[in-house]
Each structure stands twice: as C-alpha cells, then as structure tokens.
Amino acid sequence: NAGVTQTPKFRVLKTGQSMTLLCAQDMNHEYMYWYRQDPGMGLRLIHYSVGEGTTAKGEVPDGYNVSRLKKQNFLLGLESAAPSQTSVYFCASRKLRDWNYEQYFGPGTRLTVT
C-alpha cells in the first residue's frame, strides 16, 4: 500500500514551458486535492475533485488545470509556467467514512520556474 505518490519529485522549468504533475493513490479515496505551499503561507488549495470525472476550483486556481479521468489519479497541469508558480506542490486524498475526515498527503513536488 503506497498511499499517495507524486511524480516528479523535482522539476525546473523555463518561463512559458508546460508540464503535468501526477498524483496517484491506492486507497480507493473519492476525494483528491492539489495544494501549493509557499514560505509563510501554509497550504493553499488549487483545485480539487470529489470523484472520477469531476473537478472544481480551489482558492488559487489561475494558471493551472486539472483532470481526473481515473479514480486513482489526479493530474495538475501548468500550460505556460511563470516564476510565480515556483512552489512546493502537494497532493492529498481523503475518504469520507463516518466521521473520519483525515487527508493523506503525498511527498510533494518542488517546482522552480526560471
């Protein structure tokens, strides 16, 4: 049981380049989330998904797109990277089961845009 995994772990992009971050979970969780973490700002929600084929915007969605074609995978895309998107990106998943609402986090992807 690998939990939540993210690829890649590190990436350096030039301004204007595109890339996709992959999040995978093997816990059969319905809900998945993408956050970014910047110094002094905690975690901010970018996009989330409450099930296969559905996505919704979070707190800071501009410049990002997502897709959830399979229940276990949640992709985060940057179409034209900007230096302001330099950050650490975390994926999380969650299963609503009675009153258990814990989110499980992946190890993170450190992205630098030059």
Add this chain to the structure above:
Amino acid sequence: EDKVVQSPLSLVVHEGDTVTLNCSYEVTNFRSLLWYKQEKKAPTFLFMLTSSGIEKKSGRLSSILDKKELFSILNITATQTGDSAVYLCAVEAWGSGNTGKLIFGQGTTLQVKP
C-alpha cells in the same frame, strides 16, 4: 471570508521545555479542526477535533478545541529535538457538495535545541 490564524509563527525552545501552539479561526459552519506536523516533506496527521472541551492526547502531544472562543491549542510537553517541525492547523467547514476542503493556517515553525 473564512480564515485560520496560527501563533506564534516561529518558536525556539530547549529540550525538556513545554510549548503551546495556538490556532484561531473564523469559519462559517465549522465542522472540524485538524493539526498536522510537517518535517521537510508531507504533512502527517496528528489530531482531529470536532467537540469543545474534549482533549485529544497522543504521547507528549495534546490538543483541545474551544468552539465558543473559536480557537484550539496544541501542547507539547518535555520537548525533544525530534519535535522540530512546522505545525499546521486546518479547519473544515460544512458546505454544499460536502467537498472536504481544508483551510490552512500559516503554520508555526518549532525549533527544539539540545
């Protein structure tokens, strides 16, 4: 606008000291408050609090919620260098669609010196 504020933002103590971390929130339709510990990588779950006045305890860590005054505290007794980390507070609110979204505070960086 929903918000979560943690204090202090950073703290330096010596081994054996007791520390108290604070989390206050302004959230419409509060559901639960969660504490996470983050050591350079993914946040790991510590506690979930939903009811006022009921202390949750795990070893040297404990936490309590006050829903009237809208805050929570996380106590760590007999601190060890391994407690050095960023401690994150997050709040979930009831909302349409039952999305499970969390609103995070900025985090408190704790450094425990030998």
